[in-house]
Amino acid sequence: MQSAESKTSDRIKEAYLRKFGTDSAEPRVFRSPGRINLIGEHTDYNNGFVLPASVDKAVYFAIAPLAGDLVTLYAADLGETYSFSLNDLSKPDQSWPHYQIGIIDQIKKSGLTIGGFQAAFGGDVPVGAGMSSSAALECCLLFALNELNHLNLDRFSIVKMAQKAENEYVGVQCGIMDQFASAFGKDQMVIRLDCRSLEFEYFPFPMKDxxxxxxxxxxxxxxxxxxxxxxxxxxxxxxxxxxxxxxxxxxxxxxxxxxxxxxxxxxxxxxxxxxxxxxxxxxxxxxxxxxxxxxxxxxxxxxxxxxxxxxxxxxxxxxxxxxxxxxxxxxxxxxxxxxxxxxxxxxxxxxxxxxxxxxxxxxxxxxxxxxxxxxxxxxxxxxxxxxxxxxx
The missing domain is CATH 3.30.70.890 (GHMP kinase, C-terminal domain)
Known part of the structure; x- marks a missing residue:
């Protein structure tokens, strides 16, 4: 029986092929999960500890590089498309592309270069349920662009840049926990993150019983x-x-x-x-x-x-x-x-x-x-x- 995760990733890949055509570049598919926090609430801005974990509800990107500087994003769950040039990262009236453009803005601010691309994205993280779908989206796209363009960013850099994208471009003053949990999650493990030093440690959370x-x-x-x-x-x-x-x-x-x-x-x-x-x-x-x-x-x-x-x-x-x-x-x-x-x-x-x-x-x-x-x-x-x- 097909898992919910593989069904969702197949759905996003199929949406990509419908949107961009089966004769277009074969996409690579990436996922980044939503997160929960088991314990440690409001402790982040007091330099305390949090205990998040990544979960089996995620954002998926089917993505392929393009020659030139054009980017086309297809929001599969909304049925909406937005295209822009890498040379023009101005904020559109539509709010959903702000997160993706914010990621590209951070890449440029870091002195790195990427090429154009086309992508379909979507997922099964419930919006508004506190599982941080925005952090999952940011980490997923940045991880994908890192792989496609050989930017050599480590996970910690991806986390910090994703947080800055939300702080600086989107304008939401979030902490680092959401992006951290999405990028660093491990199967049946929770992460104790020290919000002062950003040191972290994994602890077992067996899901057998x-x-x-x-x-x-x-x-x-x-x-x-x-x-x-x-x-x-x-x-x-x-x-x-x-x-x-x-x-x-x-x-x-x-x-x-x-x-x-x-x-x-x-x-x-x-x-x-x-x-x-x-x-x-x-x-x-x-x-x-x-x-x-x-x-x-x-x-x-x-x-x-x-x-x-x-x-x-x-x-x-x-x-x-x-x-x-x-x-x-x-x-x-x-x-x-x-x-x-x-x-x-x-x-x-x-x-x-x-x-x-x-x-x-x-x-x-x-x-x-x-x-x-x-x-x-x-x-x-x-x-x-x-x-x-x-x-x-």
Missing amino acids: YLLVLCDTTVKHSLEDSEYNTRRLECEAGVKILKKYNPEINSLRDASIAIVELHKDELGDVIYRRCKYMTEEIQRVQQACDYLNEGNLESFGKKMYQTHDGLQYEYEVSCTELDFLVDLTRDNPDVVGSRMMGGGFGGCTINLVRIEAVEDFEATMKEAYKKQYSIELPCYRVKITNGTEEIL
């Missing part, structure tokens, strides 16, 4: 952007106070839970709760990795629940829909861990579910969510797979 299921609230409350900026400022305010007592504290990564407790009154209720969550979450990632080394997914799952409770009550970035879904799982013996995933105020919960119980789990969640909110609940089963690669 469990499956990861994302439950998508399909809501996005408008608070997200403003509250995200507020949380950053609140963390910085906490650092400013704590630094008076220990000059080595430059971010909450440098603070301990004990020093936060010691200065609870001076921090005040809100800043104290933000700092408490953050110092505990940075420590939780470390503890969770120890459990993975022991093969103890039950204890790992308990850490996921602790993270959600912290995000709900102390960091206050959850919402009623996310809390409802997590609370539904707490008495289910087949769910060992559940939490909101991502920036908050909507998006998905991530659930660690015994593999034999997944059908019942999804049915229960869908029925309860429909009854409570009159909304159909999409559920996505994900496996942890390899990062960006060519499909041969």
Whole structure:
């Protein structure tokens, strides 16, 4: 039986051949996966640790070089085409080509040269579910152009250039985790990324007995952007106070839970709760990795629940829909861990579910969510797979 991944890659290759003709250059096909983050939420801008993994939902490019400087992009899932010259990287009115042009912009800024090309792209990363389809797209195209044009970029350079493309051309101030997880993923492994040093280490996440299921609230409350900026400022305010007592504290990564407790009154209720969550979450990632080394997914799952409770009550970035879904799982013996995933105020919960119980789990969640909110609940089963690669 053909896997979902091979079906999607075949679909994109067929879209390329329909668009550009069977007598055109034979394309090479590349994939770059979406990502999940198992634990370590909002820790990136506090120089902490995150624990992402790449998953079996990906963006695919079927691509072939062309003589000259013309680029033609075909968005197979939209049925739209955009063509431009490598000498004119101005922003089009259509928003979807911004990511691809941003990648070419970074290549030029690095002093590298590429030729024209034609490509069809698409995939099965659910848009808006917090799996970072944009990072997957950026890494996939840059990896493909690196191979086609022999640019000799290593994966780390690809990650940093893809992030800069989103920061500088698209105008989204994302961190590096999404691109990193997409490019560096390994089958049945999670990556502990140190957001301060960018050092990383793999930890085993065997998928023999469990499956990861994302439950998508399909809501996005408008608070997200403003509250995200507020949380950053609140963390910085906490650092400013704590630094008076220990000059080595430059971010909450440098603070301990004990020093936060010691200065609870001076921090005040809100800043104290933000700092408490953050110092505990940075420590939780470390503890969770120890459990993975022991093969103890039950204890790992308990850490996921602790993270959600912290995000709900102390960091206050959850919402009623996310809390409802997590609370539904707490008495289910087949769910060992559940939490909101991502920036908050909507998006998905991530659930660690015994593999034999997944059908019942999804049915229960869908029925309860429909009854409570009159909304159909999409559920996505994900496996942890390899990062960006060519499909041969």
